[in-house]
Amino acid sequence: MRLVVVLVGLVCLPVFLLAAPAVQLDFSAAKNRVDRNKKGNTAKEGWIYKVDVGNRSFRDFSALEFKYRIWISSENRVGNRRKESSRVVTGSQKIEDFANATRISFATKRIALQQVEKVERKKIGGKNKPGNKQKSRIIVTRDTQKLDGLAIDVFHQGKKIAQWRYGSKAK
Numbered sequence: 001m002r003l004v005v006v007l008v009g010l011v012c013l014p015v016f017l018l019a020a021p022a023v024q025l026d027f028s029a030a031k032n033r034v035d036r037n038k039k040g041n042t043a044k045e046g047w048i049y050k051v052d053v054g055n056r057s058f059r060d061f062s063a064l065e066f067k068y069r070i071w072i073s074s075e076n077r078v079g080n081r082r083k084e085s086s087r088v089v090t091g092s093q094k095i096e097d098f099a100n101a102t103r104i105s106f107a108t109k110r111i112a113l114q115q116v117e118k119v120e121r122k123k124i125g126g127k128n129k130p131g132n133k134q135k136s137r138i139i140v141t142r143d144t145q146k147l148d149g150l151a152i153d154v155f156h157q158g159k160k161i162a163q164w165r166y167g168s169k170a171k
Helices: 002-019
Strands: 025-039 042-055 061-078 081-098 103-107 111-124 135-156 159-166
Touching: 025 135, 025 159, 042 061, 042 135, 061 111, 081 103
Parallel strands: none
Antiparallel strands: 025 042, 042 103, 042 111, 061 081, 061 135, 111 135, 135 159
């Protein structure tokens, strides 16, 4: 009886593997700053993600679409107060031919980020009387933005075949 089960299993195994081939894509990504302009206390930067994908699926693909989402977090600090927010930028990249055992690379669209740091001296207290020094306080204002994550969904003929997440905030 066991021999029959093993033989049936061995006969059906190649049919099963042909019916549902697994998709194996190897992903890697890196953040790259493409430009930077600094004027006064404001720095504006352009960033991209460079994505590399390898096909180890033992099959060729045509007409793949890589849809991505990029998370950007903003932090605003005024003195001891802090406010955080985030936003998502979306995009897609189409690849016509992706042969087995090959690698492709693409870059996401350019993301503009801004960093502002301002130091102000504010006077505190009442009117300045002769002989009294008016007190002042230094208030530092920082407004920073940064890339927090990348999520990629891969579609073949309208069907989602793979997904990949990179970074702490990618969902």
